[in-house]
Amino acid sequence: MSEPEHIVFPCQRLEEFSKRVFMHFEVPEEDASLAAEVLAASDLRGIDSHGVARLHAYFEMLSAGRINPKPVLSVIRESPSTATVDGDNGLGLVVGPRANEIAMDKASEAGTGWVSVCNTNHYGIAGYYVLKALENDLIGWSMTNTTKLVAPLWGAERKLGTNPIAIAFPGKEEPPIVIDMATCSAAYGKIEIALRKGSSIPSGWAIDGEGGETLDPKRMIEEGAILPLGSDRDRGGHKGYGLAIMVDVLSCVLSGANWGPFAPPFALRQEIPEKQVGKGIGHFFGAMRIDAFIDPDEFKTQIDEYRREMQNCKATPGTDGPLIPGDPEREAEKIRSKQGIPLLPAVVDDLRDVAKQTGVPFE
Amino acid sequence: MSEPEHIVFPCQRLEEFSKRVFMHFEVPEEDASLAAEVLAASDLRGIDSHGVARLHAYFEMLSAGRINPKPVLSVIRESPSTATVDGDNGLGLVVGPRANEIAMDKASEAGTGWVSVCNTNHYGIAGYYVLKALENDLIGWSMTNTTKLVAPLWGAERKLGTNPIAIAFPGKEEPPIVIDMATCSAAYGKIEIALRKGSSIPSGWAIDGEGGETLDPKRMIEEGAILPLGSDRDRGGHKGYGLAIMVDVLSCVLSGANWGPFAPPFALRQEIPEKQVGKGIGHFFGAMRIDAFIDPDEFKTQIDEYRREMQNCKATPGTDGPLIPGDPEREAEKIRSKQGIPLLPAVVDDLRDVAKQTGVPFE
Numbered sequence: 262m263s264e265p266e267h268i269v270f271p272c273q274r275l276e277e278f279s280k281r282v283f284m285h286f287e288v289p290e291e292d293a294s295l296a297a298e299v300l301a302a303s304d305l306r307g308i309d310s311h312g313v314a315r316l317h318a319y320f321e322m323l324s325a326g327r328i329n330p331k332p333v334l335s336v337i338r339e340s341p342s343t344a345t346v347d348g349d350n351g352l353g354l355v356v357g358p359r360a361n362e363i364a365m366d367k368a369s370e371a372g373t374g375w376v377s378v379c380n381t382n383h384y385g386i387a388g389y390y391v392l393k394a395l396e397n398d399l400i401g402w403s404m405t406n407t408t409k410l411v412a413p414l415w416g417a418e419r420k421l422g423t424n425p426i427a428i429a430f431p432g433k434e435e436p437p438i439v440i441d442m443a444t445c446s447a448a449y450g451k452i453e454i455a456l457r458k459g460s461s462i463p464s465g466w467a468i469d470g471e472g473g474e475t476l477d478p479k480r481m482i483e484e485g486a487i488l489p490l491g492s493d494r495d496r497g498g499h500k501g502y503g504l505a506i507m508v509d510v511l512s513c514v515l516s517g518a519n520w521g522p523f524a525p526p527f528a529l530r531q532e533i534p535e536k537q538v539g540k541g542i543g544h545f546f547g548a549m550r551i552d553a554f555i556d557p558d559e560f561k562t563q564i565d566e567y568r569r570e571m572q573n574c575k576a577t578p579g580t581d582g583p584l585i586p587g588d589p590e591r592e593a594e595k596i597r598s599k600q601g602i603p604l605l606p607a608v609v610d611d612l613r614d615v616a617k618q619t620g621v622p623f624e
Numbered sequence: 625m626s627e628p629e630h631i632v633f634p635c636q637r638l639e640e641f642s643k644r645v646f647m648h649f650e651v652p653e654e655d656a657s658l659a660a661e662v663l664a665a666s667d668l669r670g671i672d673s674h675g676v677a678r679l680h681a682y683f684e685m686l687s688a689g690r691i692n693p694k695p696v697l698s699v700i701r702e703s704p705s706t707a708t709v710d711g712d713n714g715l716g717l718v719v720g721p722r723a724n725e726i727a728m729d730k731a732s733e734a735g736t737g738w739v740s741v742c743n744t745n746h747y748g749i750a751g752y753y754v755l756k757a758l759e760n761d762l763i764g765w766s767m768t769n770t771t772k773l774v775a776p777l778w779g780a781e782r783k784l785g786t787n788p789i790a791i792a793f794p795g796k797e798e799p800p801i802v803i804d805m806a807t808c809s810a811a812y813g814k815i816e817i818a819l820r821k822g823s824s825i826p827s828g829w830a831i832d833g834e835g836g837e838t839l840d841p842k843r844m845i846e847e848g849a850i851l852p853l854g855s856d857r858d859r860g861g862h863k864g865y866g867l868a869i870m871v872d873v874l875s876c877v878l879s880g881a882n883w884g885p886f887a888p889p890f891a892l893r894q895e896i897p898e899k900q901v902g903k904g905i906g907h908f909f910g911a912m913r914i915d916a917f918i919d920p921d922e923f924k925t926q927i928d929e930y931r932r933e934m935q936n937c938k939a940t941p942g943t944d945g946p947l948i949p950g951d952p953e954r955e956a957e958k959i960r961s962k963q964g965i966p967l968l969p970a971v972v973d974d975l976r977d978v979a980k981q982t983g984v985p986f987e
Contacts, residue, residue, distance in 0.1 A: 577779065
């Protein structure tokens with residue numbers, strides 16, 4: 262798991278550190294715990310880009326007064342199965358879980374609950390929210406827009422975020438199926454890794470500033486964009502582009518947040534869009550009561566069967582056959598909850614810097 | 625639009641013919657009109673594979689008694705915002721529109737409506753249903769499973785259908801954004817066309833019977849499978865696979881239909897799976913009242929802005945810049961509603977055969 266250059270920390274210690282850093286900025290203790298829990302979930306599940314590695318960026322945004330440490334959420338419109346929430350420019354790591362709870366509450370009465378959120382900030386991994394729904398025996402949905410990085414198919418500019426979708430289905434004896442995916446062809450983090458290693462990136466990932474394909478990570482990062490899922494027209498790039506729009510509209514247009522290229526930046530170093538078309542970024546949560554559709558026991562038995570059917574599929578050469586979505590992350594969690602979280606030295610330096618500037622002890 | 629070998633028919637004439645063929649099998653007139661309307665919508669929108677070109681297959685299934693011409697739909701479970709519908713093994717072209725209406729009715733009370741359908745058959749284009757929602761000023765969702773054609777990522781067998789997702793968002797002065805996409809990398813129809821032309825297919829579309837990539841359409845058709853959206857692991861094939869599972873679970877596991885490789889065949893010539901895990905195939909419909917989230921006028925104004933923002937994006941070389949999802953189909957409809965529907969001679973032969981066997985006049 263951890264390559265030699267990584268430094269391993271117990272997850273609890275990182276989570277406690279995150280919590281105390283948030284509290285340093287007067288985030289209330291309960292909210293700080295929640296935010297730290299969301300970051301820790303990402304580190305545990307092996308999604309290193311969205312965990313404590315982002316704490317420095319949150320620290321900067323809170324230092325600069327760009328995020329409200331004490332948001333008061335308000336429901337600005339609702340119906341039996343829906344709500345629109347204004348997150349009061351709070352941490353997405355706090356606004357997200359609270360809005361997700363509203364979706365789950367709505368589901369208990371109406372069968373399903375759907376919440377679109379404006380005036381919020383980056384909310385960690387989309388998967389966290391659907392795992393929370395699973396704890397309540399619900400099918401959870403989670404989407405968010407993000408800072409622009411992705412080009413529409415046939416476009417030569419960044420106009421869309423990586424706009425992830427997550428949804429999860431519980432099993433009975435077997436683990437759940439947990440789908441959590443960005444709607445672009447590749448993760449930005451992988452392009453950064455290629456840059457650090459001096460290697461090229463695969464075809465189908467990125468374009469340069471003129472819209473031509475590039476295999477050079479530097480050109481993508483400095484001037485280009487990531488391609489939507491499907492990459493080009495032949496292989497269905499218009500589909501990934503369509504999915505990114507879907508996430509954007511449900512999260513932002515439906516709530517009154519900034520969509521597309523107008524999403525405010527996640528970190529201080531990113532440019533602020535010239536124009537605002539709404540408030541903050543947006544999320545979209547859904548919760549469905551299984552028993553509003555079918556006997557939950559029957560549903561879960563079939564999900565177990567579903568898993569086994571895919572796992573029993575003949576494998577393509579050089580692989581062990583199909584994986585079940587969510588299994589690699591659950592495996593990572595099993596290992597990391599015992600062995601700790603491997604961090605890159607650059608991330609550790611960032612955390613030490615946060616410790617120094619806030620006075621919150623790190624080591 | 626129409627290549628030289630096509631024969632052009634007025635859409636009304638094809639629609640009337642379809643209607644009378646359905647009525648020949650004792651489909652009630654109202655249902656027959658509805659089914660013919662769904663097929664015509666596909667032909668008008670330029671999705672030739674899902675229109676009257678499929679009438680022969682419906683004819684065969686009805687002739688063989690495999691589809692119930694007079695289904696009585698039943699709601700087998702419900703909550704304020706949900707329903708599970710048993711389609712009584714009717715034509716999907718009839719069961720689909722009726723179940724979609726239930727979703728829209730639920731939305732009028734609960735803000736949103738969500739309907740999972742079992743014991744149904746192929747329902748035409750996913751886009752038809754979300755266009756119906758637009759007519760009622762609703763955001764519509766539509767999904768269905770289909771007969772197996774697609775491999776899970778790293779799998780060497782057909783285990784999934786092309787499992788489309790559609791969703792549409794209305795504009796104010798501008799046309800709506802209509803997303804309608806299969807969750808695989810390429811349409812089966814395009815692979816059939818390559819076979820007819822004797823040409824190879826692009827990389828990323830298909831595997832052979834051993835799971836290795838193939839560029840030979842014949843090998844895909846005879847023994848292989850289509851790849852999920854994203855094609856391979858590098859370019860996000862696990863994401864298309866995840867989306868296909870999502871559609872399958874919402875349409876089938878939630879309703880009690882046959883999921884994955886157990887989906888019954890669409891046409892007589894296809895093999896019947898050895899095992900049943902539910903009833904028929906499944907659909908999933910959603911309807912969201914915009915005013916349950918935001919002022920509809922504000923929403924539509926932003927959708928207009930959204931469209932313009934994407935259309936103003938700098939174009940990649942050799943293109944006219946990003947298209948808006950649904951625009952090519954609406955353009956096709958504009959032309960075809962005036963000029964008629966171009967059909968391949970083989971399709972016309974099929975229709976003549978239906979005419980001969982049913983006694984319904986075609987020309």
